[in-house]
Amino acid sequence: MAQAESGYYVPHGSNWPIIGSVGLTSLVIGIALYLEGMGLGLWVMGAGGALLIYMVWGWFADVIRESVGGLYSAQVDRSLRWGMIWFIFSEIMFFGAFFGALFYARFLSVPWLGGEDPATSRVLWDSALLAWPTAGPGNLGLDWKPMGPWPLPTINTLILLTSGVTLTVAHHALKENNRRRLITFMWMTIALGLAFICLQAYEYYEAYAHLNLRLDTGIYGSTFFMLTGFHGVHVLLGTIMLIVITLRCMKGHFEADSHFGYEATAWYWHFVDVVWLGLYVFVYIM
Amino acid sequence: MTATTHDHAHHAAEATGFKRWLVTTNHKDIGSMYLLFSLAMFLVGGAMALVIRAELFQPGLQLVDPYFFNQMTTMHALVMIFGAVMPAFTGLANWMIPLMVGAPDMALPRMNNWSFWLLPFGFAVLLSTLFMPGGGPAGGWTMYPPLMLQTGTAFPFVIFAIHILGISSIMGSINVVATILNMRAPGMTLMKMPLFVWTWLITAYLMIAVMPVLAGAITMLLTDQYFGTTFFSAAGGGDPVLYQHIFWFFGHPEVYILILPAFGIVSTIIPAFARKPLFGYSSMVYATASIAFLSFIVWAHHMFTVGMPLAGQLFFMYATMLIAVPTGVKVFNWVATMWRGAMTFETPMLFALAFVFLFTIGGFSGLMLAIAPADYQYHDTYFVVAHFHYVLVTGAVFAILAAAYYWLPKWTGHMYSERLGKAHFWLSTISVNVLFFPQHFLGLAGMPRRIPDYSVQFADWNMISSIGGFAFGFSQLIFVWLLIKCIRGGEKAEARAWEGAEGLEWEVPSPAPHHTFDTPPVVR
Ligand SMILES: [Cu+2]
Numbered sequence: 001m002a003q004a005e006s007g008y009y010v011p012h013g014s015n016w017p018i019i020g021s022v023g024l025t026s027l028v029i030g031i032a033l034y035l036e037g038m039g040l041g042l043w044v045m046g047a048g049g050a051l052l053i054y055m056v057w058g059w060f061a062d063v064i065r066e067s068v069g070g071l072y073s074a075q076v077d078r079s080l081r082w083g084m085i086w087f088i089f090s091e092i093m094f095f096g097a098f099f100g101a102l103f104y105a106r107f108l109s110v111p112w113l114g115g116e117d118p119a120t121s122r123v124l125w126d127s128a129l130l131a132w133p134t135a136g137p138g139n140l141g142l143d144w145k146p147m148g149p150w151p152l153p154t155i156n157t158l159i160l161l162t163s164g165v166t167l168t169v170a171h172h173a174l175k176e177n178n179r180r181r182l183i184t185f186m187w188m189t190i191a192l193g194l195a196f197i198c199l200q201a202y203e204y205y206e207a208y209a210h211l212n213l214r215l216d217t218g219i220y221g222s223t224f225f226m227l228t229g230f231h232g233v234h235v236l237l238g239t240i241m242l243i244v245i246t247l248r249c250m251k252g253h254f255e256a257d258s259h260f261g262y263e264a265t266a267w268y269w270h271f272v273d274v275v276w277l278g279l280y281v282f283v284y285i286m
Numbered sequence: 287m288t289a290t291t292h293d294h295a296h297h298a299a300e301a302t303g304f305k306r307w308l309v310t311t312n313h314k315d316i317g318s319m320y321l322l323f324s325l326a327m328f329l330v331g332g333a334m335a336l337v338i339r340a341e342l343f344q345p346g347l348q349l350v351d352p353y354f355f356n357q358m359t360t361m362h363a364l365v366m367i368f369g370a371v372m373p374a375f376t377g378l379a380n381w382m383i384p385l386m387v388g389a390p391d392m393a394l395p396r397m398n399n400w401s402f403w404l405l406p407f408g409f410a411v412l413l414s415t416l417f418m419p420g421g422g423p424a425g426g427w428t429m430y431p432p433l434m435l436q437t438g439t440a441f442p443f444v445i446f447a448i449h450i451l452g453i454s455s456i457m458g459s460i461n462v463v464a465t466i467l468n469m470r471a472p473g474m475t476l477m478k479m480p481l482f483v484w485t486w487l488i489t490a491y492l493m494i495a496v497m498p499v500l501a502g503a504i505t506m507l508l509t510d511q512y513f514g515t516t517f518f519s520a521a522g523g524g525d526p527v528l529y530q531h532i533f534w535f536f537g538h539p540e541v542y543i544l545i546l547p548a549f550g551i552v553s554t555i556i557p558a559f560a561r562k563p564l565f566g567y568s569s570m571v572y573a574t575a576s577i578a579f580l581s582f583i584v585w586a587h588h589m590f591t592v593g594m595p596l597a598g599q600l601f602f603m604y605a606t607m608l609i610a611v612p613t614g615v616k617v618f619n620w621v622a623t624m625w626r627g628a629m630t631f632e633t634p635m636l637f638a639l640a641f642v643f644l645f646t647i648g649g650f651s652g653l654m655l656a657i658a659p660a661d662y663q664y665h666d667t668y669f670v671v672a673h674f675h676y677v678l679v680t681g682a683v684f685a686i687l688a689a690a691y692y693w694l695p696k697w698t699g700h701m702y703s704e705r706l707g708k709a710h711f712w713l714s715t716i717s718v719n720v721l722f723f724p725q726h727f728l729g730l731a732g733m734p735r736r737i738p739d740y741s742v743q744f745a746d747w748n749m750i751s752s753i754g755g756f757a758f759g760f761s762q763l764i765f766v767w768l769l770i771k772c773i774r775g776g777e778k779a780e781a782r783a784w785e786g787a788e789g790l791e792w793e794v795p796s797p798a799p800h801h802t803f804d805t806p807p808v809v810r
Pocket of ligand 1: 537538584585588
């Protein structure tokens with residue numbers, strides 16, 4: 001990525017944002033139609049999703065072409081950095097909402113329903129037996145088991161932590177211009193990411209097939225599946241980003257001292273990693 | 287760092303006609319689109335408010351079905367907050383921040399375009415729900431479950447529309463932060479930035495922090511509705527009150543998102559027309575930052591009547607009252623800026639002065655609402671409605687109007703008609719008080735909000751309020767007329783359109799050329 005001699009690069013116009021707006025709007029209209037059981041939902045959703053993927057592809061292709069073409073100055077690079085940092089911050093806050101729901105349920109609403117707050121348990125439900133993990137007073141007879149930390153989540157923790165290490169090794173290799181080691185360790189990172197996704201999928205299968213733990217298993221099922229599910233989607237996205245970046249490495253993109261696209265992906269991967277540690281502690285262990 | 291590079295290789299010529307607006311990456315084009323979109327939504331949301339005031343003109347049910355009335359109160363709020371006030375501020379940010387910090391454009395110009403164009407799409411989805419089976423959302427803009435879950439077909443469309451608006455806000459804010467942190471001209475240190483830039487930096491930070499939390503809350507609504515989760519159902523171990531906590535964790539910073547840029551505008555305009563530098567610049571910055579910090583730890587003052595441990599009530603009460611301190615610093619500084627100034631009273635200054643007076647009234651009623659035991663009486667009454675309309679209409683909207691008058695010469699190259707501007711100001715200021723001041727009395731007397739009918743003892747003040755409402759609504763047409771006239775012609779504006787105006791935006795010609803500061807100015 002050659003650095004521009006001077007000046008701040010301002011593209012003169014782009015079709016991608018408007019394509020993205022049409023795509024995103026169609027996607028969500030499709031989902032809404034589907035949820036309300038109205039015709040065409042899946043078709044609209046598919047078309048919107050395809051358009052959105054086309055937009056992401058084309059937009060990034062433009063950015064990569066401009067970057068490789070040497071149009072980006074150090075100042076543009078800093079703008080992109082700030083953009084990525086604040087995007088990750090917004091993602092952290094999104095997870096924060098779900099962690100907040102988990103803590104609220106565990107430390108306030110379930111104890112209140114369980115009798116700590118006499119008014120709640122007297123007026124609403126007589127459910128003195130309620131304690132975490134629970135599916136709530138409306139599901140007291142339900143036979144289900146919570147998901148413990150052993151063995152799958154622990155293995156997954158090790159996998160993600162290892163992937164953080166391999167990614168860092170790859171990053172150092174890039175800085176030292178050791179392409180072969182860079183690419184080897186990038187594929188190792190990707191393999192670990194894919195292994196995580198497969199194990200997570202298997203864990204969901206276990207939950208549904210053997211533990212009778214489902215998305216609708218009260219507040220435990222809700223928080224468990226929504227937190228791990230959104231995290232899993234982020235791992236999937238991170239893995240796709242890693243694959244794209246690795247293919248670019250193989251095409252000879254990036255330089256030892258200038259590789260923002262690579263770094264952004266690495267930041268994202270570490271963010272996904274850290275969120276998982278939060279999940280491991282607060283969802284699985286505690 | 288010398289010149290701006292443009293993409294001549296791929297787009298030899300800039301697009302023309304309507305397509306120009308679809309693909310533009312120019313901060314001035316995008317700023318103008320935001321501002322015009324905001325004006326359109328202001329009129330749409332205003333029309334909804336007039337439906338509400340028409341129904342409330344007399345007790346009894348006259349004009350609309352109660353369910354439609356509830357849709358109007360819900361949609362009025364969503365349209366005004368997400369469609370009128372926020373895009374107006376983002377439009378001002380787009381136009382003015384690059385000019386104020388000496389940048390060639392926003393930091394991420396393509397994403398800037400996307401931030402804008404998501405808005406019309408989001409609102410097309412949101413407004414279309416009014417025509418769906420079962421009507422639009424009617425449970426209030428706060429969308430509390432379980433009531434919100436009783437929405438008809440509109441339900442998922444509303445949720446997704448708000449997701450789209452949230453994505454737009456987050457991207458817009460990321461752009462603002464990146465621009466301010468990275469695009470300042472040499473010498474423009476943080477503590478030399480105009481206050482409008484400072485307040486927007488903090489606003490953008492708040493938006494990036496809380497819009498995702500709103501996204502989380504409404505996603506939980508969606509999964510509770512369609513996928514069997516029980517976040518907000520006690521039967522499953524959840525709690526409907528949980529929604530209120532998450533929503534107001536977003537909602538309270540949101541009200542500062544709606545007012546901090548207004549503080550910046552007023553802090554720009556008052557020094558210009560008092561012909562004195564702003565009193566206490568650094569204390570203004572610190573006060574803004576304190577308000578932003580406190581905004582994260584006061585949310586439950588919206589929920590005093592919902593049931594909360596006593597310690598929680600006390601904490602949220604005192605934390606909320608603490609906000610009066612930095613806000614008081616600001617009002618003091620504005621007044622001190624005017625002290626012994628050589629003041630003139632052009633329309634922007636009139637709106638800014640009205641802001642200082644009337645926003646402060648809203649601030650004081652907010653202080654009353656913050657007192658938990660008193661709030662038991664005021665909660666969900668017209669007193670609350672009066673409170674937040676004083677801070678949002680005579681606060682946020684008046685500041686936006688002040689900004690429009692102040693910068694119109696820079697945008698259009700023409701001076702607006704001062705005669706029409708003054709007419710707009712006086713009619714608006716008198717009618718808005720006729721509209722909202724009586725609502726304090728109605729609320730203290732016990733009239734609940736969001737009800738299309740009321741008992742007869744409330745009749746007089748409601749009738750007066752409705753008269754004020756229609757007068758205020760139609761007064762805005764003067765502004766529309768003035769705007770059209772100003773865009774089409776008028777007295778030529780100087781580069782420095784106002785004698786006392788300071789800042790880099792007045793160094794470039796009026797109208798500001800399509801590209802400015804391709805070579806960054808040096809600030810001393
Ligand atoms: Cu509040």
